[in-house]
Amino acid sequence: MVKNNVLTWDNIANYLESIRMVSDVDINRVREIFSQGKVICPEELKFIFVSNYKESDGKEQFKDLWLFSDNYVIEALNFSALENAKLEMTIFNKNLLSISVEAENYDFSRKAKDESKLHIVFYTLGIFSCDQIAYGVNCDTLMLIFKKYIKYNLVRGQSSALV
Amino acid sequence: MEKPENWRKYIIWWNENFDDQIGLVARKLYSDISTKVKYRFEHSDEFMTLIHQLHNYGAEYKRNFGYDLLMKSPEEINLSIKEWERFILKVWRKNVVQNTNWNNENWDKEICKPNGGWITPSNWFEKIHDIVRTRIVVKYFDGVELLLNKMCDHFLSHSCQIDPDWEAREEGYYAAHLNVTREYEIPIGLEIQKRKVSIEIQLTTQMKDVITDLTHKYYERKRETLTQPDIKWQWDYNSDEFSPNFIGHILHYIEGELMQIRNREQPDGKK
Numbered sequence: 347m348v349k350n351n352v353l354t355w356d357n358i359a360n361y362l363e364s365i366r367m368v369s370d371v372d373i374n375r376v377r378e379i380f381s382q383g384k385v386i387c388p389e390e391l392k393f394i395f396v397s398n399y400k401e402s403d404g405k406e407q408f409k410d411l412w413l414f415s416d417n418y419v420i421e422a423l424n425f426s427a428l429e430n431a432k433l434e435m436t437i438f439n440k441n442l443l444s445i446s447v448e449a450e451n452y453d454f455s456r457k458a459k460d461e462s463k464l465h466i467v468f469y470t471l472g473i474f475s476c477d478q479i480a481y482g483v484n485c486d487t488l489m490l491i492f493k494k495y496i497k498y499n500l501v502r503g504q505s506s507a508l509v
Numbered sequence: 510m511e512k513p514e515n516w517r518k519y520i521i522w523w524n525e526n527f528d529d530q531i532g533l534v535a536r537k538l539y540s541d542i543s544t545k546v547k548y549r550f551e552h553s554d555e556f557m558t559l560i561h562q563l564h565n566y567g568a569e570y571k572r573n574f575g576y577d578l579l580m581k582s583p584e585e586i587n588l589s590i591k592e593w594e595r596f597i598l599k600v601w602r603k604n605v606v607q608n609t610n611w612n613n614e615n616w617d618k619e620i621c622k623p624n625g626g627w628i629t630p631s632n633w634f635e636k637i638h639d640i641v642r643t644r645i646v647v648k649y650f651d652g653v654e655l656l657l658n659k660m661c662d663h664f665l666s667h668s669c670q671i672d673p674d675w676e677a678r679e680e681g682y683y684a685a686h687l688n689v690t691r692e693y694e695i696p697i698g699l700e701i702q703k704r705k706v707s708i709e710i711q712l713t714t715q716m717k718d719v720i721t722d723l724t725h726k727y728y729e730r731k732r733e734t735l736t737q738p739d740i741k742w743q744w745d746y747n748s749d750e751f752s753p754n755f756i757g758h759i760l761h762y763i764e765g766e767l768m769q770i771r772n773r774e775q776p777d778g779k780k
Binding site: 399400401402407409423424426427428448449450463465469473475477479 | 533537541547696699701703
């Protein structure tokens with residue numbers, strides 16, 4: 347996904363196409379958040395993830411957006427439904443208190459299927475939590491993020507507000 | 510068991526006594542659901558056609574009575590989300606402050622639950638109806654009823670569940686509230702759950718809107734306290750409530766009188 351180790355708009359456009367994001371409104375919102383994220387983040391952005399799910403009528407929905415650098419994550423919750431996207435950033439490197447992984451129809455050693463679902467939650471040592479879902483091919487992206495950015499960053503620490 | 514004396518202490522008290530916790534997860538879900546409900550409603554057929562219909566209702570009213578129905582252009586009607594803190598404050602008030610079954614000496618979760626049961630993170634979207642809300646302001650008293658009836662017909666024709674209510678409170682608050690309920694699909698973990706959530710549309714008059722705005726901050730402060738004054742506000746002319754509450758009642762009366770004057774001037778005595 348990432349050319350020269352830095353996230354570009356071309357990388358993002360390819361990713362959005364792969365998860366079938368076709369609405370110009372949504373795409374423009376992602377572009378806007380990406381531009382803002384580049385300014386806010388103290389490091390180069392390396393990775394993007396957009397959570398998705400399917401409603402009972404089969405309609406695909408996009409919900410939250412994550413941007414990763416080597417040490418930071420920026421989260422834009424409900425990015426397509428809010429009038430103005432709100433970006434929250436935290437350091438995750440060696441700052442994760444707990445992680446939860448839940449999957450359905452998804453064998454982690456194989457590529458995701460159309461009916462695969464993945465749900466990952468992590469809590470930082472502060473009050474920050476990230477809760478993301480993916481379905482279909484997007485599960486592979488979320489799993490990639492988990493392997494690259496999340497699983498090695500658990501540390502011993504004191505619990506804050508976990509509920 | 511003493512009543513938790515404010516909403517902040519209420520969260521601690523609740524989490525010590527109930528499994529269904531109020532914390533980060535509940536807060537995120539609140540944000541997800543309220544944002545989705547607002548967005549979906551704003552982009553729904555029933556809301557977008559309502560904006561168009563409000564122009565028609567206004568034109569009809571002007572033709573019949575010679576006055577404007579609404580104070581603002583329908584396009585300026587905005588939906589807002591109740592802030593998390595205000596929301597928890599409301600839950601605290603319903604579960605604790607207004608809970609007449611609470612018994613300090615013999616406290617039991619089952620016996621002391623409020624009428625209608627505890628409002629919990631699992632059911633509060635169904636029990637609190639103004640998470641997403643808006644206010645439509647009409648010029649005259651009769652506009653409230655007229656608009657309420659028209660809007661009920663409008664939302665029913667879009668297969669929405671509606672619940673109209675005439676608010677007339679002791680504190681001088683008068684308005685019609687219309688709750689429009691629909692089912693929304695929300696991702697919770699791997700599941701997509703269906704939740705019934707209401708939007709509250711408040712209908713009020715220009716004068717009442719002014720007094721509501723003026724007294725809003727005062728009521729917000731008052732709602733944050735558990736203790737009730739010893740003397741009823743109606744008998745305490747020095748109290749903060751005395752003037753704004755009575756102004757609310759007086760305005761309501763004056764608006765009714767204005768309607769009588771206006772109707773007398775109608776050429777065919779329309780009422």
